[in-house]
Amino acid sequence: MAVRNSNKYDRQLRIWGDQGQLALEQANVCLLNCGPTGAEALKNLVLGGIGSCTIVDDSKVETRDLGNNFFVDWESIGLPKAKTVCAFLQELNDTVEAKFVEESPEALLNSNPEFFFQFTLIIATQMKEQSLLALDSICRKRNVMLLIARSYGLTGLIRICVKEHCVIESKPDNAINDLRLQKPWAELKRFADELDAEIDDPVIHKHIPFAVLLIKATEDWRKTHAGSLPYTSKEKAEFKVSLASKKHGEDEDNYKEAISSAYRVWSPPTIGSELQRVLDDSAVEVNSSSPDFWVMVAALKEFISNEGEGDAPLDGTIPDMTSTTEYYVTLQKIYQEKAELHVTALEARVKNILKRIGRDPQSITKSAIKLFCKNARNIRVLRYPPLEDEFNSIIGHELQKLLEVEENSNATFYVLLRGVDHFASSYNRYPGVFDDELEEDAMKLKTLSTTLLNKMIGGGVGGAVLSDDLVSEMCRFGASEIHTVASIIGGIASQEAIKLLTRQFTPLPGVLIYNGIDSTTSVLQLKSFA
């Protein structure tokens, strides 16, 4: 499938590839409220080439918008903000279909909740808790992904609301190739045996790949250590010394690589805790309505306890290593062929399962299975509890932990960001919007937020926990939307949107709190988080 505009998108195609780009081009994104936070979030997605977007906002452009929003201008004062922002965003990328609805998100939620069903992803910005609760329950019903972003003075908050998000290509930063040096299969062992590490020819000696050196060294070690691997740090050091003793000269890079890669022998990639949790998930008991992802996980689970002998499929790639071209290419082929066999085995299991649950055995393609195998070790499942649960205190434990470890903590900002919404429902305005009521508002906000915090963590907290400095800063901020903060929050929201839409990388596993005073962030994990 050819992606349009491959020159224009070159720098991002190098990150998420044609498949990722295609997912973006098929996405229909809705933005609720187009102040700077929303406009900046959508700007980044329009530039990236999403398929279409719809802006929902009923306000008119005011003078104040000219001080913080780049997508309005002097001439647009008095015009609908949604229309203005939409037109300026459209200029950024004519392949995106940009639309707007001049209505308030709250009104739409009441009058026409079905409106939201058409979207792939909704980005809700600067909205209060009550409306977000309603929106979350609508989105959950129809599996529309929801991303919530809020900028407030020098702070901000982002959360994801999605029932279940499965990721095959999580693309971890420091993935370690699975080389099976401590248990080579027959072909790999034969290749290692055929190479003579004691050879006199200096050119060959320094071009034997480190993988082979380690396979041989491991075999030798086992012979003298009752079949076990180096275990104590002393043994590990000995193992390295014995490798080093086989060097013919100081310039042999292959030996240097073998020594620095020796850890691969005693700590090979295993089935990590995150993968284990996915394998243990009840969704592995698949039925006819199970998504393809879970069918493949079910097959993976079978594979691991059968032909995988306790391991996930090989990814089939090897790191670069000092070697002759011939040795390297042969080694590469040995790993690729084994990985191919694993794909075939997993494919057979997928087909069986599909047949068992009454689906077409061909309905999951070989290329999908291949991609799954290649990434099997790093698949991820994220489940976000309903917003109602977060608001009804499931966050308490994590919150308390964070309050204890951090001084002037970002957890306080979490409480205060929710506190200002409660303030607004009580007093019909945000704290600190009037200069002459700052001190009074600070007291009120503190009382309200302390009550709220007690509700969240089950009581027992006095006013001292919420720092007066932060409470008074929060009042100083009023409900201001500072452009740079909006740009940061909008930017993070668009990164998360891209991860959700492309199903690549891992989205936020909780609520992100941004603190612009110290330029820090914290993530509050949700308790029922899978």
Next chain:
Amino acid sequence: MDMQGRWEDIDHLLLRQGTLVGPEFEPCAELRESLHNDLRVLVIGAGGLGCELLKDLALSGFGNIDVIDMDTIDVSNLNRQFLFRMHDVGKPKAVVAAEKVMQRVKGVKVVPHYGRIEEKDDEFYRQFQIIALGLDSLEARSYINSVVCSFLEYEADGSPALPTIIPMVDGGTEGFKGHARVIIPGVTPCFYCTLGLFPPQVTYPLCTLAETPRSPAHCIEYVHLIQWGQERPGDSFDADNPEHMKWIFDKAFKRAEQFKIAGVTYSLTQGVVKNIIPAIASTNAIISAACALETLKIATMCCRSMDNYMMYMGTQGVYTHTLSHEKDPNCLVCSPGVPFEVDSSISLQKFIELLLEDPQFKDKLSKPSISYQKRNLYMQAPPVLEEMTRPHLNSPLFELMEKAGGTLNVNDKKLTGILRVNVSFRGHNDTVMDMDTAGGG
């Protein structure tokens, strides 16, 4: 140009006292006016970060911004450099970016400079109160860092002289990751203090490329670095010439086939040859805005500064780490003086020889000129000054420095800025500067 209420959001910070503000913060309307009328900021780079920085600074109330960039707009910029359109391709980035921002944000003045940063002299850089960097290379960062740190002067007590400090904010991104940092020369670490934060560049040994290629990149680099020169001698390679790139790709493809290596594509060829760093709009937005916010803090003190380095990683959830890096007290670029102990008997001539032999200086100097407290001890050029100062060469340095240790300023063609050397004489401990207090802050 400002209608009532336009800056209401930012006014919450500028007109109200806060509890976590910078030193000597005085909230008042004049603060916003001086931000708009008096303060001058330089943005270096009008690319992915630069476009965002210009927008962010203009909407933070900065009224006088200069921007410098030597590049013209390319199609591959359009996925993130949001000030540019398809019909702008080929035009200078700085010029188009300045125009667009002035058009949208009424009242801001953006002066473009289409050219190289090395073409501007010290006087140019001295005009600005803050410099924001949106660069993608270590070389350019090092250059600006040296220039700005060379403006720095130290008081007798070893503290940096405030009027000589030009703060810098710096951002960088790669894919979903990035960093933002604040550099206050003399107070927080400069680039050179923390050079190790930058990952080393990938290079391949020539013998691997020539004899034992294993990856598609090896094949591409062989054609790029070796085969081109052999088969097209005299024809200088231009990575922006599509015919040149196609040639490299074709030859690399053939070479890979020969060695049975799979995976040479045109896109990879471009990536390897141009050393392309993947880039997306959202990360640039995050990092630039973090830099612009710090710029506003430095300019107004409306909030305490970030201390002093934030890294951002967005691939696995969102993870940021904000940490206080430490200055290298003996930094060649920003310290009050690199310690250097000599015998009190040596001549200036001998001193210069010792400098040129010293492992920490020898790569950086060729023909050093030396001055002490604004007095020229020895100047290599112009000839008339050289002749005037030549007699000092045979004088004992101890006498020239008034029988006390102290800081000598070393100038050299090879240096971008100046090198401060803190000389002490063996057996004479009465140095002017106490190094323990010099690195504070």
